[in-house]
Amino acid sequence: MDWVLFALIAIPLGSVPVFMLIPSRYPQLVRSFAAASGFAMFALSVLVFASYEFEGERGPRFDLQLDWLENVAFLKENGITLHLAVDGISAPLVLLTGIVIFAGVFVSWNISYRNKDYFALLFLLVSGVFGVFLSFDLFFLFFFYEVAVLPMYLLIAVWGASSDFGTFKRTKEYGAMKLMLYLVAGSVLVFIAIFATFVEADKGTFDLTVLGSVAYDENFQKTFFPFFMIGFGVLAGLWPFHTWSPDGHVAAPTAVSMLHAGVLMKLGAFGILRVGMTLMPEGAEFWAPALMTLGVTGALYGAISALAQKDLKYMVGYSSVSHMGYVLMGLATLNTIGVNGAVLQMFAHGVMTALMFTLVGAVYDQAHVRDMTIFGGLAQKTPRLAGFFAVAGLSSLGLPGLAGFIAEFHIFVGTFKTYPWAGVLGIAAAAITATYILRMLAMAFFGPFNERWAELKEMRRGEQFGGALLIVFIAFMGIWPAPFIDRIADSVRAIPGVS
Numbered sequence: 001m002d003w004v005l006f007a008l009i010a011i012p013l014g015s016v017p018v019f020m021l022i023p024s025r026y027p028q029l030v031r032s033f034a035a036a037s038g039f040a041m042f043a044l045s046v047l048v049f050a051s052y053e054f055e056g057e058r059g060p061r062f063d064l065q066l067d068w069l070e071n072v073a074f075l076k077e078n079g080i081t082l083h084l085a086v087d088g089i090s091a092p093l094v095l096l097t098g099i100v101i102f103a104g105v106f107v108s109w110n111i112s113y114r115n116k117d118y119f120a121l122l123f124l125l126v127s128g129v130f131g132v133f134l135s136f137d138l139f140f141l142f143f144f145y146e147v148a149v150l151p152m153y154l155l156i157a158v159w160g161a162s163s164d165f166g167t168f169k170r171t172k173e174y175g176a177m178k179l180m181l182y183l184v185a186g187s188v189l190v191f192i193a194i195f196a197t198f199v200e201a202d203k204g205t206f207d208l209t210v211l212g213s214v215a216y217d218e219n220f221q222k223t224f225f226p227f228f229m230i231g232f233g234v235l236a237g238l239w240p241f242h243t244w245s246p247d248g249h250v251a252a253p254t255a256v257s258m259l260h261a262g263v264l265m266k267l268g269a270f271g272i273l274r275v276g277m278t279l280m281p282e283g284a285e286f287w288a289p290a291l292m293t294l295g296v297t298g299a300l301y302g303a304i305s306a307l308a309q310k311d312l313k314y315m316v317g318y319s320s321v322s323h324m325g326y327v328l329m330g331l332a333t334l335n336t337i338g339v340n341g342a343v344l345q346m347f348a349h350g351v352m353t354a355l356m357f358t359l360v361g362a363v364y365d366q367a368h369v370r371d372m373t374i375f376g377g378l379a380q381k382t383p384r385l386a387g388f389f390a391v392a393g394l395s396s397l398g399l400p401g402l403a404g405f406i407a408e409f410h411i412f413v414g415t416f417k418t419y420p421w422a423g424v425l426g427i428a429a430a431a432i433t434a435t436y437i438l439r440m441l442a443m444a445f446f447g448p449f450n451e452r453w454a455e456l457k458e459m460r461r462g463e464q465f466g467g468a469l470l471i472v473f474i475a476f477m478g479i480w481p482a483p484f485i486d487r488i489a490d491s492v493r494a495i496p497g498v499s
Contacts, residue, residue, distance in 0.1 A: 001201050002047060002062050002063065002064040002084075003064065004044055004047060005063065005064055005085070005086060005134050006084060007044055007065060007143075008045065008094065008098075008134065009084075009127050009130050009131050009134065010129040011037055011041055011044070011127075012037065012041060012101075012123040012124070012126040012130070013108050013123070013124065013127040013487055015033070015034075015037045015120070015123045016120045016123055016124050016127075017118075018033060018174060019033070019034075019072075019116045019117075019119050019120040019123070020116065020117075020118055020120060021344050021405070023391050024116065027112060027115050027116075030115050030116045030119060031109055031115070033103075034108075034119045034123075035105050035106070037105075037123065038101055038102040038104075039102060039239065040192040041097075041098050041100035041101055041102065041126070041130075042098040042099060042101070043098075043165060043192055043457045044098065045095045045097060045098025045099070046095060046098065048091060048094050048095070049091050049094065049483075049487075050451035051094040051326075051447070052086060052087075052091045052486070054488055057114075060086075062085060062086050062190075063083075063084075063085045064082075064083070064085070065082070065083045065084075066081065067079065067081050067082050067102070068080045068082055068277040071150075071211045071353055075092075075123045077329060077430050078203070078204065078205035078207055078210060079204070079205060079293060080137065080139045080140070080206055081137050081205075081207060082135075082137065082140055082350065083135065083136040083137040083140070083208075083209075084134045084135065084136070085134065085136045085489075086133075086134060087491040088486075088487040088488050088489065088490040088491035088492070089273065089274070089343055089488060089492065090133040090134060090270075090309045091487050092343065092344075092346075092347045092368070092488065093133045093266060093270060093343075093346060093347065093350075093417060094130065094133050094134065094261075094486055095347070096262070096263060096266070096346070096347050096351065097105035097126065097129050097133065099350075099351060099354075099469060099470065099473055100258055100259055100262045100263050100350060100351070100470075101122075101123075101126045101259065102407075102466075102469065103258070103358065103465075103466030103469050103470055104122070104255035104259060104354075104466065105355065105466075106117075106462035106465050106466045107219075107254050107255045107258065107358050107361065107462060107463055107466045108122070108253070108254070108255040109460070110299045110365075110460065110462070111159065111253070112196045113157075113159065113214055114158070115318065117158075117356050118155070118158075118159055121151040121155050122151070122155065122255065122256070122259070124147065124151050124257070124324070125147075125152065125155070125259060125264075126148075126150055127144075127147065127150040128144045128145065128146070128147030128148030128149070128151075129141070129144075129148045129259075129263050129264065130144075130268065131144025131148070132144045132271075133147060133149065133270065134243060134269075135340060136207065136209060136477070137206050137413075138194050138197070138198070138206040138207075138211065138228040138275065139194075139206040140206075140270075141208075141218040141274075141275070142160035142187075142190065142194055143391065144189070144192065145190070145267060145271070146457035147247040148184050148188060148264060148267060149180075149184075149187065149235070149264075150180075151269060152176070152183075152213075152248070152252075152256070152264070153176045153177070153179070153180045153258065154174035154176075154178070154181060155252065155253065155256045156172055156175055156179065156248060156251050156252045156253075156256060157172055157176035157177075159174035159253045160170050160175065160176065160251040160252050160253055160256070160294055161251065161253070161258070165433070166246075167402065168231050168372070168373055169396075170234060170247060170251065172251040172466060174247065175247045175248050175250060175251030175252070175253070176248070176251060178243070178244045178247050178248065179244045179245075179248040179305055181244075182234055182243075183235055183244070185234065186230070186231045186232065186233070186234030186241070186268075187231065188227060189227045189228075189230055189231030190231035190232060190271070191226050191228035191231075191438070192227055192231075192399070193224045193231065194206075194275075196220075196224050196227075197211060197216075197224065197256075197279060198211075200214075200216055200220055201214045201216070205365055207483055208274075208275075208278070208279075209365045210498050211279055212230065212278055212496075214279075215347065216279070216280060216282075218283075218394045219430065220281050220283075221280040221281075221282045221283030221284075221286070222282070222283050222286045222287070223283075224280065224283065224406050225276055225283025225284055225287050226283075228271065228272060228275055228276030228280070229272055229276055229287060229290075229291060230267045230324075231271075232269070232270075232271030232272045232275070232276065233268055233272065233294075233328070234268065234309055235264065235265060235268030235271075235327075236265055236266075236267075236268025236269040236271075236272065236324050236327065236328065237265055237268070237298065237302075237320060237321045237324040238268070238295075238298060238324075238328060238417065239295075239297045239298035239301055239321070239325065240294075240297075242298060242302070243263070243320045245260075245261075245317055246317030246318055246446050247317075247323070247356070248260060248317075249313055249314070249317035249320070250313045250314055250317060253361075253363030254358060254360075254362075254364075255363075256355055257313070257357040257360075257361070258353075258354040258357045258358060259293060259354075259491040260349065261316070261317070261320045261349075261350075261353040261354070261357060262349075262350040262353050262354035262357075263350055263354075264400070265320065265324055266346045266350060268324075268329045269324065269328065269331065269342065269346060272328075272331060273339070273342070273343075273371075273495070275330060277331065277334075277496075277497065277498070278495055278496065280351040281495075281496035281497025282497070283315065284334065285497055286335060287330045288333075288334055289332075289419075291328055291331065291420075292328075292329060292333075292360040292415075292418075292422050293330035293334040294328065295325045295326070295327075295328030295329035295331075295332055295422075296325065296422045296425045296426060296429075297325070297330060298321055298322065298324065298325030298328065298330065299322050299325030299326055299425070299426055299429040299433075300325070300425060300428065300429045301321070301322075301325075302319065302320070302321030302322025302323070302324075302325055302429075303318075303319070303322040303429045303430075303433050303436070304444055305318040305321070305427055305477070306318035306319045306322060306432075306433070306436045307432055307435060307436040307439075309436075310371050310372055310373050311371060311372075312360045312371075312372055312440070313357075313360055313364075313370050314362065314443075315372070315436065315440060316353060316357060316360060317327050319353070319356075319396060319433070319436075320349070320353055321347040321351070322429060323345065323351055323396070324349070324435060325429070326342075326349075326407075326408060326411050326426065326429075327344050327345045327346055327349070327411075328342075329344060329411055329415055329422060329426055330341075330342025330343075330410070330411040330414060330415070332419075333414040333415055333417065333418045333419070334418070334497055334498055335417055335498065335499050336410060336413050336414075336417060336429055336489060336492055336493055336498060336499065337350040337410050337413050337414040337417070337494070338410065338413075338414020338417070338418070339414070339492045339493055339498055340410050340411070340414075340485060340489050340492055341407055341411035341412075341413070341414055341445075342410070343404060343411025343412065343486065343488045343492070344410055344477075344484060344485070345407035345408065345410075345411060346405035346454055347403070347407075347477065347484065348395070348400045348404050348406070348407040348477060349404070349407075349452055351403060351470050351473050351474050351477075352392050352396055352398075352402075352403060352404060352470075352474055354391075354470055354484075354490070355391070355392040355467055355470040355471065355474070356389075356392045356393075356396070358388075358391050358466055358467050359385060359388055359392065359459075359463075359467065361463075362385060362460070362463045363375075363378075363385070366456055366457065366498060367427045367456065372440055372443050373430070373442045373443060374450070374452070375444040375445070375450060375453065376443070376444070376447055376448055376449060376450035376453075377446065377447055377448055377449030377450060378444055378445045378446070378449075378453060378456065379445045379451070380449050380455045381454070381457075382456060382457070382458050382459070383443075383458075384459060384464065385458060385459050386445040387445075388467045388471065389441065389444075389461075390441060390445075391471050391474060391475075392433060392474075393437040393438075393440065393441055394435055394437070395439075395474050395478070396431050396433060397430070397434040397437045397457075398430055398433070398434075400480060401475075401478045402475065402480075403473070403474045403475075403476035404478075405478060405479045406477065406478060408430060411426070412426055424478045447459060468496070472494065
């Protein structure tokens with residue numbers, strides 16, 4: 001089983017040169033190979049999640065260590081190691097990545113412009129995502145973090161779309177550059193904190209299990225925890241460093257938006273939990289009120305901003321900022337139920353926002369507009385599209401029986417135990433979420449039919465397959481959350497400072 005973890009990184013990474021070797025005159029071969037590789041990643045991610053044993057001794061499972069550098073310069077006998085493992089926190093996120101990339105391949109089926117380059121960059125990004133979730137060495141965690149982030153610029157700038165909103169324009173180059181500047185700035189903060197931790201520990205290794213055994217000075221923790229919190233938080237959509245996200249969503253092609261909101265933003269929250277909170281529990285406790293305040297502000301700001309949008313992609317983009325605010329609220333509680341809820345929300349938001357972007361892309365590909373105010377009664381022409389939108393929207397607003405409810409329930413209970421005022425504001429944000437979701441459904445899909453869209457057709461088969469796959473897991477988690485909760489709680493209880 002140890003080598004399954006290596007395969008999850010090797011398959012998308014190894015697919016990149018294969019894509020480049022396929023002649024451009026065989027686009028169908030490119031798509032078929034992408035589908036086969038996507039299925040392999042999905043199957044292995046399901047295997048990792050299902051095989052994780054959450055009972056017994058706590059700690060990572062399927063431990064694989066491959067030495068890279070040791071006894072060189074400032075590195076000691078442990079040095080830098082490709083240390084791959086999975087625990088109860090990363091297991092559902094590995095599953096999430098497998099689901100989203102498999103669905104994303106079919107959503108991208110009709111991309112014809114340089115499709116082998118597109119899939120090569122997409123799979124490179126995915127290899128970085130798997131690497132972050134599975135790495136227990138800070139050097140490789142940061143390496144894979146950058147591998148996941150950097151392809152976003154080209155994917156948006158080359159295959160994205162510019163938008164003219166009348167009063168202002170958003171070019172794809174603008175969205176790509178803004179995203180890259182913000183994320184690189186966040187990476188610089190993380191880089192500084194990693195090397196400060198390495199020097200302070202004085203163990204000659206970047207291995208997280210070794211660094212986690214060091215008792216760092218309290219002042220050191222208070223000084224450098226914000227570097228992790230803000231550095232990783234930028235990618236997690238932490239307010240007020242979130243503005244890159246909606247603009248990036250609007251410019252990105254559909255599958256990239258799916259991975260961007262569904263998986264990539266989770267890397268930021270995961271980094272805060274895996275690195276910041278694990279290595280610096282006293283720093284986390286000191287800065288928890290600030291993190292809670294920023295999380296609540298993000299949840300409210302994102303919800304209010306989504307309510308003001310007419311563009312479907314902007315609405316979903318700001319909705320992602322709001323839901324990631326919930327994740328940060330859960331982390332800031334520093335109690336088991338709240339942190340459990342944060343990880344549950346990462347998975348729940350990942351599948352439902354990936355579904356939402358799939359559906360927005362399906363509408364835009366035919367209508368070439370995303371303004372919800374000019375639609376009307378689309379459910380009469382596209383009932384499956386409307387039904388899929390309803391499931392995604394109802395999960396987003398926290399309807400019981402769907403994934404969003406169980407995650408938000410945990411977060412609100414954990415928040416009320418520590419910061420009751422934040423719990424009240426979080427529920428207010430959820431009420432606003434229900435308002436803009438129901439407004440969107442009523443405006444675009446129900447009510448009088450607009451004859452302008454008489455020629456509109458149902459989603460393509462690839463989009464229907466990808467959407468159905470995402471709905472299966474939205475319903476699975478909503479109806480039977482125990483497999484997720486049991487695995488997550490097993491590892492959350494082992495985090496220092498979480499009570």
